[in-house]
Amino acid sequence: AQSVTQLDSHVSVSEGTPVLLRCNYSSSYSPSLFWYVQHPNKGLQLLLKYTSAATLVKGINGFEAEFKKSETSFHLTKPSAHMSDAAEYFCVVSDQGYGQNFVFGPGTRLSVLP
Amino acid sequence: ETGVTQTPRHLVMGMTNKKSLKCEQHLGHNAMYWYKQSAKKPLELMFVYSLEERVENNSVPSRFSPECPNSSHLFLHLHTLQPEDSALYLCASSQDWGTGIGYTFGSGTRLTIV
Numbered sequence: 001a002q003s004v005t006q007l008d009s010h011v012s013v014s015e016g017t018p019v020l021l022r023c024n025y026s027s028s029y030s031p032s033l034f035w036y037v038q039h040p041n042k043g044l045q046l047l048l049k050y051t052s053a054a055t056l057v058k059g060i061n062g063f064e065a066e067f068k069k070s071e072t073s074f075h076l077t078k079p080s081a082h083m084s085d086a087a088e089y090f091c092v093v094s095d096q097g098y099g100q101n102f103v104f105g106p107g108t109r110l111s112v113l114p
Numbered sequence: 115e116t117g118v119t120q121t122p123r124h125l126v127m128g129m130t131n132k133k134s135l136k137c138e139q140h141l142g143h144n145a146m147y148w149y150k151q152s153a154k155k156p157l158e159l160m161f162v163y164s165l166e167e168r169v170e171n172n173s174v175p176s177r178f179s180p181e182c183p184n185s186s187h188l189f190l191h192l193h194t195l196q197p198e199d200s201a202l203y204l205c206a207s208s209q210d211w212g213t214g215i216g217y218t219f220g221s222g223t224r225l226t227i228v
Contacts, residue, residue: 036219043116043204043219090157102217104157 002027002093004105012111019078021108023065023091026072033074034092035065038107044090050074061085086112117141118220120205126226127195135190135223137205143218145211146188148180151202151222163188164211192225200227 007022025031032051036044048059055067061084065076074091091105118139127133137146148160162170163182177199179191188205202222209215 034217041221041224043118043120043221044206045116045219046217102159106154106156 002031002095002101002103004091004093004103006089006091006105006108008108009106010109010111012113013081014113015083016080019063019076019081019085019110021076021089021091021110023074023076023105024072025074025091025093027093027095029095032094033065033067034094034102035059035063035074035076036090036092038088038090040087047076047089081110081112083112083114086110116218116220118205118207118218120203120220120223122223123221124224124226126228127192128228129195129197131195132191132193134192135203135205135225137188137190137207137220139186139205139207139218139220141207141209141216141218143207143209143216144185145208146182146185147206147208148188148190149204149206151204152198153201157204161190162211169211195225195227197227200225 003026005024034049035047037047038044047063048057050057050067058064063078065074088107088109090107093103095101121136145164147162150158160174161180166182177194181189202224204222205220208217
């Protein structure tokens with residue numbers, strides 16, 4: 001069975017400072033991992049995905065994430081936060097062994113302070 | 115717009131009403147999904163349709179009735195809902211159910227039961 005843990009329900013950073021959103025997963029098979037962002041009253045937008053290629057994945061809007069199998073982690077980072085980054089972020093694991101089967105984490109709300 | 119369109123964006127209905135949510139995609143995708151997003155809970159997969167056939171029904175109450183008349187349209191028919199059914203209902207589509215390629219979410223319908 002798959003599961004996703006997002007260790008922080010809320011992260012607050014100042015504009016221009018680094019962002020770190022943490023995600024740990026468990027999966028019986030080689031997982032695919034995703035980060036989605038959801039702005040208020042909007043649907044989910046794909047930020048980036050890992051599908052067994054390069055372990056450091058670059059996404060949109062300057063975000064990137066590193067797959068660390070030994071730590072079962074897929075943390076999301078950005079060097080410098082922008083006000084427009086304030087949103088809810090979801091880490092998602094998909095068990096490739098059984099095809100499409102998204103399991104969503106509970107989400108982390110990112111606040112960016114001026 | 116992401117390519118997946120949901121209508122209406124907002125819906126307020128009484129517990130005895132009957133209404134339908136609509137999802138439409140013209141991405142050429144073969145799989146479509148309904149998710150429920152409640153406050154402070156992880157995203158819950160409700161139904162999956164692949165090539166217009168229902169392939170997953172995750173213990174959803176019968177007061178939610180999905181319909182997929184063709185690969186571009188997905189409906190969620192609602193009747194005699196409960197206050198706890200108030201949530202954001204998200205539709206998604208992907209190229210195929212097994213690969214998850216091109217997984218795309220709509221903006222959602224905010225449902226309020228009064």
